[in-house]
Amino acid sequence: MITNGTTSVLPPPHNITSTSTSTSAAMKIIVFACLAALTTAAKLENNPPVAILHENRETDGAGNFRYSFEADNGIQVESSGSTGSEGQIIMQGRYQYLTDEGKIIEVNYIANEDGFQPQSDSIPTSHSSSPSRPINFAAQRQPPQQRFAFQ
Structure with missing residues (x-):
């Protein structure tokens, strides 16, 4: 309320409504965000802290x-x-961890100008991409004139 001498002036009612509406919307957003945070936190496992034995x-x-x-x-x-020699970092090392089943996974690696190169019995290996006997695709292809010839 604004007092001007003896006359009191109230702000228009639509200002009160819009403030109330925006406050209500803000409260709904805050409540929704809190519920989302609680739901996410409930899904996290309660793992005990890990002690550092050596560093x-x-x-x-x-x-x-x-x-x-x-x-x-x-x-x-x-x-x-x-x-x-060209300023790049060359690294080598190893890391190991336990799986959920209690199996120890150990990885040895080299990282140099050729990239990260891990080696481990636990890393699946791909099959050779080269076939056992070479395929001569050029000999099997028809010349372009024969492929597009009208008959």
Whole structure:
């Protein structure tokens, strides 16, 4: 209410309604967001914290490093790296973890100018993409004149 001398002026009713409507919409959005957060949080597993048993980092300032890490849940990481001749990082190392079934998965790797190259008995291998005997596709193809000839 605005007082101007002896006259009181109320704001138009539509302002009260629009403020009330936007407040109501905002409250609905907040309630919906809270319910969504609770639903998402309920789905998360309640895993206990993981203790770090060992962590070591070494660098020499010239781009060479060594890193190792071990947690009480079976995760282990060892990595070392150096700078290559063209400034790229060359790394090698290994990591291991336990599956839900209790199996230890160990992966050794090299990462260099040819990319990340993991090696492990647990990594599926693809079959050779080259056939056992070469196929001469050029000999099997018809010349373009024969393929499009009208008969």
